Amino acid sequence: MAKTAWQRIGLVLGLLVILVWCLLPVAWIISLSFKSAASITVGNPGFFPAKGTGAGWDNYKQVWDNEQFRHAIWNSIGISLIATALSVALATLAAYAIARLDFKGKRLVLSVALAIAMFPVVSLVGPLFDLWRAVHLYDTWPGLIIPYMSFTLPLAIWTLSAFFREIPWEMEQAAQVDGATSWQAFRKVIVPLAAPGVFTAAILTFFFAWNDFVFGISLTSTERARPIPASLSFFVGADPFNRPVSLIAAGAVIATIPIVLIVLLFQRKIVAGLTSGAVKG
Structure with missing residues (x-):
C-alpha cells in the first residue's frame, strides 16, 4: 500500500516537472508580451510588468493595429x-x-x-x-x-x-x-x-x-x-x-x-x- 502511494507521488512529481519544463517558455513569452520596452531594457526579473511601467494590453493593440x-x-x-x-x-x-x-x-x-x-x-x-x-x-x-x-x-x-x-x-x-x-x-x-x-x-x-x-x-x-x-x-x-x-x-x-x-x-x-x-x- 505504501509502495502504491509513493508511486503515485512519484508520478505526480514527474508530471509536474514535465509540465513546468514544457510550459515555462510559453509562460515567459506571455510575460514578455505584457512588459514595456523600458522594463525589458532594465531587466525586470518578474513574470509580470512592474507597476507604472506601462505596456500590458497596449502591446497587443499596437501589434494588431500594425x-x-x-x-x-x-x-x-x-x-x-x-x-x-x-x-x-x-x-x-x-x-x-x-x-x-x-x-x-x-x-x-x-x-x-x-x-x-x-x-x-x-x-x-x-x-x-x-x-x-x-x-x-x-x-x-x-x-x-x-x-x-x-x-x-x-x-x-x-x-x-x-x-x-x-x-x-x-x-x-x-x-x-x-x-x-x-x-x-x-x-x-x-x-x-x-x-x-x-x-x-x-x-x-x-x-x-x-x-x-x-x-x-x-x-x-x-x-x-x-x-x-x-x-x-x-x-x-x-x-x-x-x-x-x-x-x-x-x-x-x-x-x-x-x-x-x-x-x-x-x-x-x-x-x-x-x-x-x-x-x-
Whole structure:
C-alpha cells in the first residue's frame, strides 16, 4: 500500500516537472508580451510588468493595429488552408490507391515518399530560390504552397494508407452491389470510415504550413506573401539595434492562438487519428 502511494507521488512529481519544463517558455513569452520596452531594457526579473511601467494590453493593440502584421496573418491563413486542402485531397486518392491496388513498385513509392518527407528543408531553399525567380513564383502564394505540399503530402499519404488498409474491402464491395459506383463507394463509405486519418493528415499539414519559417523568409521579399513567422522577424521598431521584444512576443502569442484553439477543440480527434490507424481490429 505504501509502495502504491509513493508511486503515485512519484508520478505526480514527474508530471509536474514535465509540465513546468514544457510550459515555462510559453509562460515567459506571455510575460514578455505584457512588459514595456523600458522594463525589458532594465531587466525586470518578474513574470509580470512592474507597476507604472506601462505596456500590458497596449502591446497587443499596437501589434494588431500594425498593417504588416494583419497582412501576414491573412497570408498564413490563406496559404495554410489552401495547402491543407490540396494535400489532403491528393493524399486521400494516392493513399487509397496504394492501400487497395497491387502494382509493381508500391513499396518503392512509399519509401521515396518517406525519404522526401525527411529531406532537409534548408538544402532546397537555394535551388527553389533560383527556380521560383525564373518561373515568376517568387514572393507569391503558390511559391509557398507548392513546397509545403511537397513535404506534407508524403506524410499524409503514409498516415492515410494505414487507415485505408484497416477498412474491410467487403464494405466497399457491398456498396457496389447495392448499386453504388466505385467513386460513390469511395466517397460515401470509405472516406467517412477513414475520417480520423483524414483529419489527422489535415492537422499535421496545417501545422507545418502555419509554423514554417525557412520557406517563408527565403521565398518572399515583401508582405505580399510573407507568412506570420517570417514577418515577426522584420519587427525592428524605430531603432534597428534595439528590437521591440515585447511587441514581438505579443505577435508570437497572437500567432499561436489559432494553433492552441485547434488543439483544444479537436484534441480527441487528433489522438484518435494518431492511434487508431496503428491498432488492428
